[in-house]
Amino acid sequence: MDSNDWSTERWRIALVLFVAFVGGMLTGYWSLSLILSLVTYIAWLLYKLKQLHIWLIKGASPSLLPDSNGIWERITQQIQNTHKKSDRRKDRMVNLLKRLQGIITALPYATVVLNGNNEIDWANGISQVYLNVDIKKDRGQRIDNIIRLPQVNKLLETKSTKEIEVSLPTGDYGLERQVAIQIIPVQGDLKLLVARDVSERATIYRMRKNFIANASHELRTPLTVIAGYLEIMQEDDNLPDSLQPAVLAASDQSIRMQRIIEDLLTLSRLENSELSDNSSSIIDVPSVLNRICHDEATLITGDTHIIEKDIDESLKIKGSDAEIISVCSNLVHNSVRHTQDGTKVKVIWKKSAKGEGCLSVVDDGQGIPAEHLMHLTERFYRVDKGRSRDKGGTGLGLAIVQHIAQRHGAKLDIKSEVGRGSTFSVCFPASRVVDD
Amino acid sequence: MEIGQHISQRYNEELEDIRNQVLKMGGLVESQAEQAVKALLESDFELAKAVANGDEAVNQMEVDIDEECTRVIARRQPTASDLRLVVAVVKVITDLERIGDEAEKIARYSKKLAKKQNITRMHSELSHMSQLVLTMLHDSLDAFARLDADGAVRILGKDQQVNVELDNLSRLLITFMMEDPRHIKSALRVSWCARSLERIADHAQNICEYVIYLVKGKDVRHTSLEHIRSKYFPYDIEDGEE
Numbered sequence: 001m002d003s004n005d006w007s008t009e010r011w012r013i014a015l016v017l018f019v020a021f022v023g024g025m026l027t028g029y030w031s032l033s034l035i036l037s038l039v040t041y042i043a044w045l046l047y048k049l050k051q052l053h054i055w056l057i058k059g060a061s062p063s064l065l066p067d068s069n070g071i072w073e074r075i076t077q078q079i080q081n082t083h084k085k086s087d088r089r090k091d092r093m094v095n096l097l098k099r100l101q102g103i104i105t106a107l108p109y110a111t112v113v114l115n116g117n118n119e120i121d122w123a124n125g126i127s128q129v130y131l132n133v134d135i136k137k138d139r140g141q142r143i144d145n146i147i148r149l150p151q152v153n154k155l156l157e158t159k160s161t162k163e164i165e166v167s168l169p170t171g172d173y174g175l176e177r178q179v180a181i182q183i184i185p186v187q188g189d190l191k192l193l194v195a196r197d198v199s200e201r202a203t204i205y206r207m208r209k210n211f212i213a214n215a216s217h218e219l220r221t222p223l224t225v226i227a228g229y230l231e232i233m234q235e236d237d238n239l240p241d242s243l244q245p246a247v248l249a250a251s252d253q254s255i256r257m258q259r260i261i262e263d264l265l266t267l268s269r270l271e272n273s274e275l276s277d278n279s280s281s282i283i284d285v286p287s288v289l290n291r292i293c294h295d296e297a298t299l300i301t302g303d304t305h306i307i308e309k310d311i312d313e314s315l316k317i318k319g320s321d322a323e324i325i326s327v328c329s330n331l332v333h334n335s336v337r338h339t340q341d342g343t344k345v346k347v348i349w350k351k352s353a354k355g356e357g358c359l360s361v362v363d364d365g366q367g368i369p370a371e372h373l374m375h376l377t378e379r380f381y382r383v384d385k386g387r388s389r390d391k392g393g394t395g396l397g398l399a400i401v402q403h404i405a406q407r408h409g410a411k412l413d414i415k416s417e418v419g420r421g422s423t424f425s426v427c428f429p430a431s432r433v434v435d436d
Numbered sequence: 437m438e439i440g441q442h443i444s445q446r447y448n449e450e451l452e453d454i455r456n457q458v459l460k461m462g463g464l465v466e467s468q469a470e471q472a473v474k475a476l477l478e479s480d481f482e483l484a485k486a487v488a489n490g491d492e493a494v495n496q497m498e499v500d501i502d503e504e505c506t507r508v509i510a511r512r513q514p515t516a517s518d519l520r521l522v523v524a525v526v527k528v529i530t531d532l533e534r535i536g537d538e539a540e541k542i543a544r545y546s547k548k549l550a551k552k553q554n555i556t557r558m559h560s561e562l563s564h565m566s567q568l569v570l571t572m573l574h575d576s577l578d579a580f581a582r583l584d585a586d587g588a589v590r591i592l593g594k595d596q597q598v599n600v601e602l603d604n605l606s607r608l609l610i611t612f613m614m615e616d617p618r619h620i621k622s623a624l625r626v627s628w629c630a631r632s633l634e635r636i637a638d639h640a641q642n643i644c645e646y647v648i649y650l651v652k653g654k655d656v657r658h659t660s661l662e663h664i665r666s667k668y669f670p671y672d673i674e675d676g677e678e
Binding site: 132137138141142145146148149150169 | 570574577
């Protein structure tokens with residue numbers, strides 16, 4: 001192929017030399033004839049070069065291809081091929097880009113690309129519906145100028161990637177949309193703001209919360225009446241002996257139900273309200289724990305369990321006192337209630353290496369199988385279906401503990417090994433610890 | 437209208453910063469108003485207390501922005517649209533601060549109302565009106581953020597609706613008071629809340645007028661709506677509703 005192209009060119013040169021030779025023969029001016037022929041050849045070459053140049057300038061379109069053969073044809077073909085290839089590649093890229101953009105646009109989440117100054121770079125279609133960001137008008141506008149909620153502002157300032165839920169107005173007034181917003185750093189200082197509609201979830205969640213609160217409230221009043229009458233009947237001397245056990249059992253159960261309802265109400269109160277700083281006071285946890293341990297050892301369990309204490313007497317924390325007391329008593333009660341007689345229960349209240357105030361209740365009882373551990377804080381979850389009920393638990397204790405721990409920025413940690421015993425610990429953050 | 441067109445990059449940043457500050461303040465005021473209304477409608481004592489005490493931040497922002505504006509005028513001697521921006525900002529923050537005050541007032545009344553046996557029928561009327569007002573406020577701040585004069589002029593007409601709502605509510609409250617004089621105290625408080633809401637709508641309207649001033653360079657205060665529309669917006673502005 002290659003030699004072919006050049007062979008045409010070689011033939012041309014041969015022809016030029018031949019013409020020069022013939023001219024020399026006929027006229028006798030050898031050198032003049034040679035110069036003339038060569039000049040003609042060079043002129044022809046230059047002409048071809050110019051044609052090629054003009055063709056390239058005009059955009060190298062195939063329709064304007066200069067007609068020629070030999071090496072010139074090869075060169076133009078080569079150029080054309082490269083052009084075609086890069087055109088195809090460009091098309092492919094454009095298509096890919098379009099498809100990608102189409103995919104992002106079709107996502108059910110509002111997606112806004114922000115640059116380093118929090119200015120809007122790009123947004124998909126649905127962000128107009130969710131966030132009122134119209135990319136045609138708002139490119140270059142700062143996002144916090146459009147979504148002016150203080151919560152979002154804080155998110156941008158602190159650069160946190162936490163997801164927050166806010167309510168934004170929809171187009172028709174009076175209606176609000178619950179939107180979960182998250183800001184994710186991409187590359188460099190580019191950021192992605194993603195928002196999803198969570199109105200439905202928020203409504204269901206609210207309904208569930210309200211239902212539990214209302215149902216507990218509604219049940220409380222009739223139950224008080226029942227328990228009251230049962231108490232009167234119990235004390236009545238005319239009560240036939242045959243009915244006495246029945247009344248006693250009914251009265252016991254009604255008291256248990258009252259406790260469950262109280263716990264449910266506590267839970268829904270914990271869920272519905274934020275812990276405000278005003279309700280925080282300094283709590284003398286050591287004395288609380290000492291009292292609980294004392295009660296537990298003497299009044300409630302008698303001598304069935306051995307209770308040990310390892311309490312740092314100077315460690316106090318800030319928080320809501322009723323709630324912290326509930327955490328302490330729940331954890332200690334649980335340990336005693338759910339272990340066999342003779343178990344050693346150790347209550348530890350100490351400062352951890354990180355400065356956190358840690359309450360741990362360690363027992364050497366039968367332990368809890370691993371598959372139950374993650375479910376323990378669920379409401380009414382029971383490891384052993386039959387057993388703990390007779391001990392008078394409500395099934396809500398750990399759920400309450402977990403909620404309170406969360407409100408105080410702490411975490412409930414449960415470790416257990418079958419046959420070796422369990423450890424329940426709650427560590428309150430260093431910011432809540434008060435040192436004397 | 438462009439803001440970022442100065443040779444001095446610093447100057448651009450200063451103007452841009454002022455605008456962002458105003459909108460941040462706007463967001464704060466907006467959420468204050470929203471929460472005040474929520475506290476009122478849901479008789480939420482704690483929330484009302486929080487709003488009533490939360491006016492401090494807004495006041496501080498007003499002072500800061502004011503100072504920043506003065507500094508820009510002194511240092512840069514702005515002209516044309518820059519001057520209009522600074523002047524408009526100074527006025528907008530005054531109105532925003534007043535809106536914050538009104539929100540505080542609503543919160544204070546709701547605190548007292550929340551303690552009383554609430555009168556739910558009064559509240560349903562209020563909820564409609566408050567939504568109207570809050571939407572106006574939100575839209576006017578949007579118009580300011582986007583320098584959208586068309587959007588601003590669209591909001592100007594809505595004030596009439598708020599006034600109609602206020603009239604209706606007053607009539608309703610009067611019947612309540614006549615029915616049972618013991619309601620007079622609460623009814624008056626609800627009436628003051630409605631009055632505050634109406635004031636918020638007026639302030640939102642003012643903000644819209646400043647937006648038109650800022651974009652078009654024409655002072656449209658105390659001018660009838662028809663006049664504004666025919667003179668400065670000869671083309672057809674598509675209407676949201678109405």
